[in-house]
Amino acid sequence: MDCAQLLVLLSLALLVYTWAGYPALIVFLRRLLRREVARSTIHPYVSLILAAHNEERCIEDKLRDCLKLKYPLDRIEFLVASDNSTDATEALVQEFSRRDPRIRLLRTETRAGKSGAQNLAVAHARGEILFFTDANTRMAPDALQQLVENFADPRVGLVTATVHFVQPKGAVPQGQGIYWRYELLIRQAESDLGILAKASGQALAVRRTLFRPMRTCYGDDCVLPLEVRIQGYRVIHDTHAIVTDTMPHSLDGEMRARIRMTARNWTGTMSQIAILNPFRFPATSWALFSHKVLRWLSPVFLAALFAASFFSALHFRWTGLCLLQVFFYLSAFLGWQFARKGRKAGIFGYAFAFCLANIGFLFGLVRALRNQRIVAY
Numbered sequence: 001m002d003c004a005q006l007l008v009l010l011s012l013a014l015l016v017y018t019w020a021g022y023p024a025l026i027v028f029l030r031r032l033l034r035r036e037v038a039r040s041t042i043h044p045y046v047s048l049i050l051a052a053h054n055e056e057r058c059i060e061d062k063l064r065d066c067l068k069l070k071y072p073l074d075r076i077e078f079l080v081a082s083d084n085s086t087d088a089t090e091a092l093v094q095e096f097s098r099r100d101p102r103i104r105l106l107r108t109e110t111r112a113g114k115s116g117a118q119n120l121a122v123a124h125a126r127g128e129i130l131f132f133t134d135a136n137t138r139m140a141p142d143a144l145q146q147l148v149e150n151f152a153d154p155r156v157g158l159v160t161a162t163v164h165f166v167q168p169k170g171a172v173p174q175g176q177g178i179y180w181r182y183e184l185l186i187r188q189a190e191s192d193l194g195i196l197a198k199a200s201g202q203a204l205a206v207r208r209t210l211f212r213p214m215r216t217c218y219g220d221d222c223v224l225p226l227e228v229r230i231q232g233y234r235v236i237h238d239t240h241a242i243v244t245d246t247m248p249h250s251l252d253g254e255m256r257a258r259i260r261m262t263a264r265n266w267t268g269t270m271s272q273i274a275i276l277n278p279f280r281f282p283a284t285s286w287a288l289f290s291h292k293v294l295r296w297l298s299p300v301f302l303a304a305l306f307a308a309s310f311f312s313a314l315h316f317r318w319t320g321l322c323l324l325q326v327f328f329y330l331s332a333f334l335g336w337q338f339a340r341k342g343r344k345a346g347i348f349g350y351a352f353a354f355c356l357a358n359i360g361f362l363f364g365l366v367r368a369l370r371n372q373r374i375v376a377y
Contacts, residue, residue: 047127219261262368
């Protein structure tokens with residue numbers, strides 16, 4: 001067996017493990033080793049934190065949505081941290097605060113990025129629980145109560161909601177919807193095993209005592225779960241707490257989001273490198289490496305597999321694998337053509353969504369390696 005054939009086997013093994021083997025294994029282990037959470041109806045004081053930059057289009061709807069939450073009126077405050085907004089965002093928030101004193105407006109002196117605005121809000125927060133949410137996110141009325149009930153268990157440090165995406169028509173959201181359901185399946189299994197270290201920034205709650213100020217180039221959905229796990233507490237994915245958001249419906253929008261998330265998650269994870277120590281955190285480091293690191297490296301494995309199988313195709317047993325990849329990428333190309341026209345792509349949409357995600361991973365990796373800082377929302 002020559003080097004090219006060995007590279008084929010290694011790349012294929014890593015891809016199969018990353019996208020099929022690990023998910024199947026984690027779901028199987030969940031059935032055997034599930035760790036329950038001791039939920040109870042409790043009402044700790046909550047500080048709802050909303051970082052906003054020029055959100056005049058949706059800030060009123062967001063605040064109305066927050067005020068509909070079914071939670072004791074005297075046990076919650078709403079902190080809107082305006083990140084140097086230049087539109088009518090601040091005026092609209094002030095109008096709400098005049099009607100409801102629980103709503104407070106805070107301002108950054110200069111553009112600080114989402115994490116910087118969140119740090120400012122936390123410095124002024126009075127709550128035992130910090131609840132972070134986004135301006136475009138809409139919440140079920142009982143979402144906060146569902147999240148908070150997990151904190152009755154003293155082992156729980158952070159709880160993240162289940163995000164349902166409102167999908168416009170087209171091949172991009174069609175494929176990404178499948179990808180997101182696949183992602184949620186893995187997160188739920190990791191949560192039930194007590195090894196989850198990821199969260200959704202649209203709605204997550206964390207104990208105030210576990211919060212550490214974030215660097216502005218890292219996202220709350222990445223670094224907060226890692227810090228909570230390092231401090232020995234569980235991260236919970238709650239299927240009862242439902243929030244909704246809008247999925248990017250354009251190629252450019254999805255690509256920008258994937259690159260941004262990958263780059264920020266790479267740098268954020270590397271900033272908490274201790275969590276990848278298998279001697280200190282054996283199960284969590286395995287989950288992070290399998291779920292995040294190997295997936296972000298998938299485009300490298302895919303390129304190596306295609307190149308190595310192409311050079312090995314002279315051997316009959318490798319010809320089929322090479323042709324199979326060609327067929328797959330042709331399917332992705334057809335899916336791309338459907339996406340450009342805003343049409344559903346059927347089975348071609350799945351191949352296209354997979355390739356689109358991996359292109360995003362690749363460019364995100366490049367940005368992380370070039371140490372490009374991203375503070376955008």
